[in-house]
Amino acid sequence: MGADDAVAFLLCLQQPQLDILAVTAVHGNSHVDQVCVNVATCLRNMERDIPIYKGCSQGLLRPWAQGTWPGHGSDGLGDSKSLFRDNIASPQKEHAAMAIVNLVRANPNEVELLVIGPCTNVALALKLDPELPNLIKKIWVMGGTSEGKGNIVCASEFNFHCDPEAANIMFKAFEVDKSVEPKLTLYPWEQCCNHSLSWDFFDGLVGRKDKPATLAGFVLGEVAGAIERTTRILGKDSFYSEEQNAKFQFIACDSFAAAVMIDDSITKEIQTLHITVETAGNLTAGTTVIDWYERHSENRNCRLVLDLD
Numbered sequence: 013m014g015a016d017d018a019v020a021f022l023l024c025l026q027q028p029q030l031d032i033l034a035v036t037a038v039h040g041n042s043h044v045d046q047v048c049v050n051v052a053t054c055l056r057n058m059e060r061d062i063p064i065y066k067g068c069s070q071g072l073l074r075p076w077a078q079g080t081w082p083g084h085g086s087d088g089l090g091d092s093k094s095l096f097r098d099n100i101a102s103p104q105k106e107h108a109a110m111a112i113v114n115l116v117r118a119n120p121n122e123v124e125l126l127v128i129g130p131c132t133n134v135a136l137a138l139k140l141d142p143e144l145p146n147l148i149k150k151i152w153v154m155g156g157t158s159e160g161k162g163n164i165v166c167a168s169e170f171n172f173h174c175d176p177e178a179a180n181i182m183f184k185a186f187e188v189d190k191s192v193e194p195k196l197t198l199y200p201w202e203q204c205c206n207h208s209l210s211w212d213f214f215d216g217l218v219g220r221k222d223k224p225a226t227l228a229g230f231v232l233g234e235v236a237g238a239i240e241r242t243t244r245i246l247g248k249d250s251f252y253s254e255e256q257n258a259k260f261q262f263i264a265c266d267s268f269a270a271a272v273m274i275d276d277s278i279t280k281e282i283q284t285l286h287i288t289v290e291t292a293g294n295l296t297a298g299t300t301v302i303d304w305y306e307r308h309s310e311n312r313n314c315r316l317v318l319d320l321d
């Protein structure tokens with residue numbers, strides 16, 4: 013869990029219509045053990061109790077590659093001292109991949125997955141139980157690119173680059189006939205940049221400028237603290253130029269995929285097509301390969317979000 017994962021998680025926790033069965037932790041912006049701590053810390057602060065399952069600490073074939081973007085903070089949770097709590101919840105004994113299998117099996121055609129980190133746990137679950145795509149209701153993924161503008165290497169987005177093999181397995185598993193609507197919706201990196209929120213709006217959410225301070229607003233302000241120091245405030249922590257800061261403002265990538273899951277009607281443009289992920293290549297591991305003209309694929313597997321309201 014990095015800072016934007018935490019924002020997405022807070023958004024989900026604020027939706028009374030969502031019945032959140034579990035949180036499955038995976039390597040990514042933080043080590044998987046730290047991810048479990050971060051999830052438990054968010055839950056404690058939000059006064060919620062949801063089972064946490066610890067998953068994979070590295071990719072299927074690749075070691076853990078921690079991102080270096082400072083917006084997550086060194087702990088992935090904004091380096092907030094105010095969120096620290098004693099006696100936070102420990103993960104369940106079951107592995108995250110087994111938990112996905114068992115929860116989906118126990119609730120056939122009812123479970124939706126929100127995938128906002130590397131796809132390793134999901135790929136492992138799909139290999140443990142190849143029937144899962146028939147039993148999962150929907151799967152919402154933040155990752156990849158729609159225009160080839162990588163954010164970790166030139167051609168690849170972070171989540172897919174961390175575990176290209178897992179992302180490849182996931183897309184393959186959700187292939188369906190062209191007459192059928194795919195269950196998988198992908199929210200790509202470029203659409204995160206295209207729909208950044210203004211810092212004025214953020215100030216309202218976290219209870220500044222005479223807006224009422226809520227519990228969720230307080231937690232949001234803390235988990236997004238390093239994002240704010242990195243991308244808003246010019247100074248020693250600032251990662252970008254003043255011009256870049258002004259252009260992009262508040263981008264909490266994973267929260268867009270969560271928002272689309274919560275209300276699919278906010279999408280303005282979706283293209284249904286076939287996607288796979290490059291697993292080789294010196295420069296392109298994890299690159300999203302899109303069959304834009306449907307010349308190379310017998311089937312489809314993805315609803316690709318290309319614009320939001």
Ligand SMILES: [Ca+2]
Nearest residue numbers: 017128129266
């Ligand atoms: Ca993430």
